[in-house]
Amino acid sequence: AxxxxxxxxxMFVQEKEAVTLDCTYDTSDPSYGLFWYKQPSSxxxxxxxxxxxxxxxxxxxxxxxxNFQKARKSANLVISASQLGDSAMYFCAMRADGYALNFxxxxxLLVTP
Amino acid sequence: SAVISQKPxxxxxxxxxxxxxxxxxxxxVTMMFWYRQQPGQSLTLIATANQGSEATYESGFVIDKFxxxxxxxxxxxxxxxxxxxEDSSIYLxxxxxxxxxxxxxxxxxxxxxxx
Numbered sequence: 599a600x601x602x603x604x605x606x607x608x609m610f611v612q613e614k615e616a617v618t619l620d621c622t623y624d625t626s627d628p629s630y631g632l633f634w635y636k637q638p639s640s641x642x643x644x645x646x647x648x649x650x651x652x653x654x655x656x657x658x659x660x661x662x663x664x665n666f667q668k669a670r671k672s673a674n675l676v677i678s679a680s681q682l683g684d685s686a687m688y689f690c691a692m693r694a695d696g697y698a699l700n701f702x703x704x705x706x707l708l709v710t711p
Numbered sequence: 712s713a714v715i716s717q718k719p720x721x722x723x724x725x726x727x728x729x730x731x732x733x734x735x736x737x738x739x740v741t742m743m744f745w746y747r748q749q750p751g752q753s754l755t756l757i758a759t760a761n762q763g764s765e766a767t768y769e770s771g772f773v774i775d776k777f778x779x780x781x782x783x784x785x786x787x788x789x790x791x792x793x794x795x796x797e798d799s800s801i802y803l804x805x806x807x808x809x810x811x812x813x814x815x816x817x818x819x820x821x822x823x824x825x826x
Contacts, residue, residue, distance in 0.1 A: 633815060641801050643754075643817035645712070650813065689753060691815075697807065698744050699815055701753045 600625045600694050604702035611680045612710055618665070619675040619705045621690030630694040632673040634664065637687040637704070646688075649673055680709045713738055713806050717818030724794055724825050731790045732821045734804035739784035741807070745777070748801040748820075757802075760787045794825045 601624040611617035623632065634646040649657045649664045657664040665674040677684055685708050691699040714737040724730050734743065742761055746754040757777055758766040766779040780788045791798050804818045 631813065635817075641748075641820040641822055643803060643805075643820070645814060645816055648813045691754075693815070697742050698756045698759060699754075699805070700756075703753045 600627075600630075600692055600700045602690055602692050602700055602702035604690055604705050606705045607703075608706045608708070610708050610710060611677075613682060614679055616676060616678045617680055617707065619677070619688050619690075619707065621673045621675065621702060623671050623673060623690075623692050625692065625694045627694040630692055632664070632666070633691040633693070633699060634662070634673075634675045635689045635691065636684075637689060639686070643689075647675070677707075682709050682711065685709045712814065713740070713816045715804060715806060715816055715818040717804055717821060719821055720819055721822040722824070724823065726795050726825055728794055729790055729792045730794065730823060731788050732802055732804075734787045734789075734818050736785045736806050741784070743781065743787045744805040745779065745787075745789045746803045746805060746817075748803065750799065754803065757789070791823065794823075796825045799823055799825045 603622045630651045632649045636644040636646055647657050647659045647662045647664050649666045656666050661678045663676045687704045687706050689704045690702040693699050716735045718733045744759055745757040747757050748754045756769050757772045758768045758779055760766045760779050760781040762781045762784050776792055778790045802821045
């Protein structure tokens with residue numbers, strides 16, 4: 599069975615600061631992928647970044663980077679230089695034995711001026 | 712990235728009625744996924760829709776309540792049948808990106824309120 603855990607229901611960060619959103623996972627499948635999504639209040643799901651279990655380097659996409667620690671089964675999202683528009687729900691998700699995604703409960707991020 | 716058009720974006724429906732949600736993709740995709748997001752909750756997979764075969768439903772979801780069509784490789788519909796207030800949720804369709812297994816994109820979502 600797969601499980602995604604996001605332990606931070608809510609986070610605050612000041613504009614221009616960096617913030618780390620935590621995600622741990624559990625799977626017995628050796629091949630899996632980890633995803634992060636942003637969901638603003640409009641409800642759409644915006645794909646941010648992907649990390650494969652066999653990838654040697656941490657994924658980066660612009661201001662987003664994924665701190666992948668395979669032995670600890672963690673895949674934390676780091677947002678650098680936060681902007682007011684980053685305020686949203688953030689979901690960590692995993693794909694392992696199928697093609698559908700299994701989501702964590704999400705973290706609500708509020709960026710303050 | 713795949714462009715997914717999902718309609719309607721929102722609706723308010725009477726209990727006991729049905730609503731059909733459409734999902735159109737700008738490229739051919741093998742699998743399409745339908746998710747439900749209840750208020751304040753995470754996303755839960757309803758079913759996987761393959762072209763030319765019956766959809767595969769997850770535990771807790773049944774075809775009579777959530778019939779799905781997949782007539783071709785770019786289109787799918789989800790119907791929420793005999794609605795009750797408990798069906799009030801955001802419903803989202805999702806597909807793989809061109810880089811298989813490394814991208815997954817969502818439609819804009821359908822925000823359904825049942826009164």
